[in-house]
Amino acid sequence: MIEVTGVSKWYQQFQVLKDCSLTIKSGEVIVICGPSGSGKSTLIKCMNGLEPFQQGEIKVGDVSVGAKGTDLPKLRSRIGMVFQNFELFPHMTVRKNITLPQVKILGRSKDESDARTIKLLERMGLPSQADKFPAQLSGGQQQRVAIARALAMDPVAMLFDEPTSALDPEMINEVLDVMVALAQDGMTMAVVTHEMGFARRVANRVVFMDQGSIVEDAPKEAFFGTPRSERAQLFLSKILQH
Amino acid sequence: MSGFDWNVILNNRGLLLQGLAVSFQLTLVAIAGGMALGTVLAMCRLSRFRPLAIAAGSYVNFLRSLPLILVIFWFYILTPQIVGHPIDAYSSVLIAFTLFEAAYYCEIIRAGIASVKAGQVNAGLALGFGQFHVMRYVVLPQAFRNMLPVLLTQAIIMFQDTSIVYVVGVRDFLTAADVVANSNNRPVELYSVVAVTFLVICFTASRLVGRLQRKYAL
Ligand SMILES: Nc1ncnc2c1ncn2[C@@H]1O[C@H](COP(=O)(O)OP(=O)(O)OP(=O)(O)O)[C@@H](O)[C@H]1O
Ligand SMILES: [Mg+2]
Numbered sequence A: 001m002i003e004v005t006g007v008s009k010w011y012q013q014f015q016v017l018k019d020c021s022l023t024i025k026s027g028e029v030i031v032i033c034g035p036s037g038s039g040k041s042t043l044i045k046c047m048n049g050l051e052p053f054q055q056g057e058i059k060v061g062d063v064s065v066g067a068k069g070t071d072l073p074k075l076r077s078r079i080g081m082v083f084q085n086f087e088l089f090p091h092m093t094v095r096k097n098i099t100l101p102q103v104k105i106l107g108r109s110k111d112e113s114d115a116r117t118i119k120l121l122e123r124m125g126l127p128s129q130a131d132k133f134p135a136q137l138s139g140g141q142q143q144r145v146a147i148a149r150a151l152a153m154d155p156v157a158m159l160f161d162e163p164t165s166a167l168d169p170e171m172i173n174e175v176l177d178v179m180v181a182l183a184q185d186g187m188t189m190a191v192v193t194h195e196m197g198f199a200r201r202v203a204n205r206v207v208f209m210d211q212g213s214i215v216e217d218a219p220k221e222a223f224f225g226t227p228r229s230e231r232a233q234l235f236l237s238k239i240l241q242h
Numbered sequence B: 001m002s003g004f005d006w007n008v009i010l011n012n013r014g015l016l017l018q019g020l021a022v023s024f025q026l027t028l029v030a031i032a033g034g035m036a037l038g039t040v041l042a043m044c045r046l047s048r049f050r051p052l053a054i055a056a057g058s059y060v061n062f063l064r065s066l067p068l069i070l071v072i073f074w075f076y077i078l079t080p081q082i083v084g085h086p087i088d089a090y091s092s093v094l095i096a097f098t099l100f101e102a103a104y105y106c107e108i109i110r111a112g113i114a115s116v117k118a119g120q121v122n123a124g125l126a127l128g129f130g131q132f133h134v135m136r137y138v139v140l141p142q143a144f145r146n147m148l149p150v151l152l153t154q155a156i157i158m159f160q161d162t163s164i165v166y167v168v169g170v171r172d173f174l175t176a177a178d179v180v181a182n183s184n185n186r187p188v189e190l191y192s193v194v195a196v197t198f199l200v201i202c203f204t205a206s207r208l209v210g211r212l213q214r215k216y217a218l
Helices: A040-047 A072-077 A094-106 A110-123 A139-151 A169-184 A196-202 A220-225 A230-240 B007-011 B013-046 B050-064 B068-083 B089-114 B118-127 B131-168 B173-184 B187-216
Strands: A002-011 A014-024 A029-033 A055-060 A079-082 A157-161 A188-192 A205-210 A213-219
Touching: A002 A040, A014 A040, A014 A055, A014 A213, A029 A040, A029 A196, A040 A055, A040 A157, A040 A188, A072 A079, A072 A094, A072 B118, A079 A139, A079 B118, A094 A110, A094 A139, A094 B131, A110 A139, A139 A169, A169 A188, A169 A196, A196 A220, A196 A230, A205 A220, A205 A230, A213 A220, A213 A230, B007 B013, B007 B187, B013 B050, B013 B089, B013 B131, B013 B173, B050 B089, B068 B089, B068 B131, B089 B131, B118 B131, B131 B173, B131 B187, B173 B187
Parallel strands: A029 A188, A029 A205, A079 A157, A157 A188
Antiparallel strands: A002 A014, A002 A055, A205 A213
16 A cells, blocks of 8 residues: 655755655554654655655555656545644634535535535544634544544545644543544554554554664564564663653 | 814815725725735745746835835836826826835735744645645635734725825825815814824724734634
């Protein structure tokens, strides 16, 4: 589904990604973790072409993300993305946030889009919030709306960049539960997170990044059993403390 | 000097109101035209196509370093020579104001666009919107909300500045008052009425700005 092959990226002299390779098969859930600044966000932003890269190749299905003629908006409409800070559009109601992209990008009718929006909000446990503005919702609710907005585009895969890092502890689970359900429904997912509980429940593989390199890419049992690299061990012991 | 003679105002109210209407019209047209052109200029300045950005930047810096009154004179005298036939003072003033205000609105709008966080642009792009649609649906609506107070303040300044058209003889509010003052020899009454009218309108408008600001703040 998503195939990253030998990707390197530089900001001027500074190399953010070093020869990264990673394959996510259809229906797989990959958790990406690693210390701050290791390039996790950069890597998943490369997957939908939000960040350009200078070397290597990324394919989503048969589409090459970095190739010249690629219709990036079309490609992106097929890949959902969820951000740390939700990034709902603050000047639109929840309903409009989810409906507008369906109408403008997919060309769905207003009625059909609206029906889909309501269904998704119900699925996210937010049936009566459609006509509120994002600022009137809690962080956990906003993030679930953001997930609904991404799902409304019927994506073939979903990318999550630290979806629970900006949330108060008591709201983390309501978002993780939605993500677990999504994973169990067979969604292809790449999730940057430090929530190892989530990784344990649904991840197929755990990828550990450090200083721009993929240091470890292992089935979760192996990763939590005995990570091969010292850096991964050290990292795990740190984040599992709390 | 006898006391205030208010009859001179009442008797000439038609003329004065017409003048006031011209001032309002000038303000509204210049705001609409200036904002439209200013938005285009701001897009050009932010464009990654360098020549376009440089051209727009030069335009803005050039106009912002000229006094408004010079721009008005300039258009009044130059436009007929360019188009080859005389044009009326009112049209030349409309063009001058629009072009002049556009330079200021451009900078306000540019700051407004910059105030929208990069994450919002990424969210729009990630959904599959193209650059243009991200601007239209995501960035500009937020930018305009953020800059509403500055835009309206600029509009109030602009309304006050319309009185400059006096110099080319356009019958705005001040010019109308001046005509009445001279023909009746009643400058004190007329200039007082002009002052009070400007005060009331601008004060009310700035109170309104404060209210809108509270209502639309994101
Ligand atoms: N626009 C940029 N210009 C220069 N350097 C950048 C830019 N964006 C990111 N970087 C650098 O690239 C590196 C990787 O950043 P990235 O955001 O991918 O890390 P991350 O693993 O997601 O970290 P975090 O856990 O803090 O989110 C960091 O060292 C960062 O400082
Ligand atoms: Mg990050």
